[in-house]
Amino acid sequence: MSGGTIHLPGGQEVSRFDRYMLSQLMMLFGFFALVLVSVYWVNRAVILFDRLIADGQPISTFVEFTILSLPAVIKLILPIASFAAATYVTNRLSSESELVVMQSTGFSPWRLARPVAIFGLVVGAMMAALSLLLVPLSQTELNQRERQIAETATARLLTEGTFMQPAKGVVFYIREIDGKGILKDVFLSDQSKPDTTVTYTADEAFLIKDEAGPKLIMIDGLAQVVTRNDNRLFTTNFADFTYDISSLLAATSSTKKSLERTPTLELLRAPKEIAATLGLPDGWVAAELHGRIVQIFMCGIAALVGFATLLMGGFSRFGVWQNIVYAFALLIVLEGVRSALVDPVRKDAELWPAMYLAPALGGLLVILILFSKTRSFSRRRVSTP
Structure with a gap:
């Protein structure tokens, strides 16, 4: 598996094993993302369909609203899909002894984690495009269409x-x-x-x-x-x-929704002006801006936490389902830390570095697990005659 390499920027090589594992990760990631988006979308589509059709809107409006709401839905499920793909692929490679074979050829835990890290970068790039650009744009367009429909509903009052x-x-x-x-x-x-x-x-x-x-x-x-x-x-x-009249039609949007629709560049350039315009504390703008960035890191961290936690349990032909439960619990803890720090930052904008505590803890946890596995791997190699 050492032949047939391709080169990354910076002179690094992606070996045949990296390409093989990356292809498995991307294929499973696409599958889990499609399933999760479908489940989440169906639940929302039923409510949206009833509301729009009851208001006398055509099917084309329902399709348009569905397309505009998809970026926000995809943003929610990307970390979960990346975690599910990493844990599933690692469990399968472990149960089929493929990781054992790679270790026997001299691959360290750090080396095994490289394709997962590259996968995390790819998913993080997707999240960056969604969180920083596509979601605010789609939400802005969705709000404009809702206002147009509200005006149509107002006309029916006449x-x-x-x-x-x-x-x-x-x-x-x-x-x-x-x-x-x-x-x-x-x-x-x-x-x-x-x-x-x-x-x-x-x-x-x-x-x-x-x-x-x-x-x-x-x-x-x-x-x-x-x-x-x-x-x-x-x-x-x-x-x-x-x-x-808009209060009768539920057409007005909250200031929180207005903040979510604000382009990322505006949050960077004029946070105080935006806060003053929306009548919100500066901390709300800081929490929104850094929350979008943290979501990018969480995609890669979710994949690495899943991989490292399963690697920690060793390799078994019977699978590592117990470690999958541990990995899922760790992901919930990290997400809980991220959510818990939003309110303090909203109250005090100077606390914005705390928003990065969750991905920092996740990264530190991955490093500790891989370092521990590297030491045990080195001891086994030394003791082997």
Whole structure:
């Protein structure tokens, strides 16, 4: 297996064994990624399909939303797929004694880990493209399409002579719409709050578009507020009043979603300006930026942790399933550490280096395991006559 080499940048060679193991890792990675994406997508697609079709949207809109949501789904499953591929391939090579053969030819644990490290770099590059570029772009486009659909839904509110209930506790009525688009004799009852009922009546009204969502401007009207605790009625005449229609259509997005859609370069160049615009502490921007980078490292770490943990248990023709459980537990611990450090960084942006603790711990763990296996491997070679 030592013949037929190809060269990496820097003069390193990829031997036939490296190519063989890499091909196995990539094939299993593709299989696990496809299965996990399919399972996750089906669960989301059912909800998405019901919502869009119920709103009267065509199938093409459902397909478009599905495509735009795929990058975020793939980003979630890449570390799991890389871990599953590494553990499966290592277990199979171990049970078929292929790793034992390579050790007998002089391959150290570090040398055996090289194709896994290259595999981790490849998956990390995929994650970098998704996390730093494709996911923010797709989420931005998805948000724009949601706004367009919200505007379409708003247009369906403009029905003359019909009482409509666009949201729970809200009743809307228009007597007439003239040729200029002015709404005549508008009635709006809002009982969404449990202790208060607000009723608006206006002689005229019209809809306007706003960055935050569509608004209903009512002219020459009356607002009646009934408090249910004491059954008191308050009335207010107004010359004009603005009502946020987007709240009825669930079209507005949270500041957290807006932060997730922000391009990575903007997070790097103007973190304070973005935080001020979204009304968030600086730590939220720091946590989002460094969280995207940490996800890149976690893909490679997940693969190496799976490989090293199985290597730690030695080689057996009966498999190393117990070590697979240990490897999965270690991955959960590392992911728990990564998640636990997000809130402290959000509170204090100066703590952003703590975001890299999880991949650092994972890398240190891999180094310790491989170093331990190298020492035991060297002792066995010395004791062999």
